[in-house]
Amino acid sequence: MQEQEKNNKGFSLLEIIVVLAIVGALAGVGIPNFAKWNNKRIISNASEEVASLLRNIHATTERGTFAYVQLIFESDNEDGISIKTKGVTMDNFTTIMNDTSARWNTSSDNRCSVTPLDDEFWTSEDTDRDELKANIFEISRSDVVFNFIGEASLCLSRNGKFYYGTGAIATGEQPENYIYLLLNKGENTDCTITYIDDEPDEKVIPQPDAWDEGGCKYVGAVRWTRFGEIDTFRWNRRDTEELSEWK
DSSP states (O other): OOOOOOOOOOOOHHHHHHHHHHHHHHHHHHHHHHHHHHHHHHHHHHHHHHHHHHHHHHHHHHHTTSEEEEEEEEETTTEEEEEEEEEOHHHHHHHHHOTTTHHHHHSSSSSTTOOSTTTTOOEEEEEEEOOHHOOOOEEEEESSSSSSSSSEEEEEEGOOOOOOGGEEEEETTTEEEEEEEEESSGGGGOOOEEEEEEEEEEESOOOEEGGGGTHHHHHHHEEEEEOOOOEEEEEEEETTEEEEOOO
């Protein structure tokens, strides 16, 4: 019995063109939207990660693990950001404060200097003490940068008694109460930060304001106080060129 001839007809050229047009249209809509969503996600995750580190290191002072802590912020366009933390235990800190010859009491250097005031100032540098190493935190990310290039530091203590800063996040010895995170992609790193209001309340952080230059498309910020109150903020530039906050 003769087998029925199989129908091996393929796609026509017109059908292939129609399918490619549909795929292209979907990609044209979906890819840009996905890129925007991913950029927001990067800033959101980075802001929360920095805020979490701040909460964790501040908690070590409230628990009494450390009496005084330091956060060192580093940023460059090649490697992104890093934050490292250090701490001084209560017994060491008390000894230093009571020693009238210690540089803490005699030096005019900033007490939050990245270069230690004394060789054995930071107790957390004692690598043989596992209980201290467990309370030291560090993060690094290449997908974001801070709003400065180089190094800056923030120092705080239990109950906010000591509160110092150096570098781009400080005015004199007093730190600002916020730091910015910018998407580490081309023009996004070219971001001018200015106050929107002429005389902003001290609790309000400056907002990004550089739309016409192409920067500030995706910006995050972490705000803190000397008493451990920590918040995150995020902005993105809408198609209407209007500044708007999103969380």
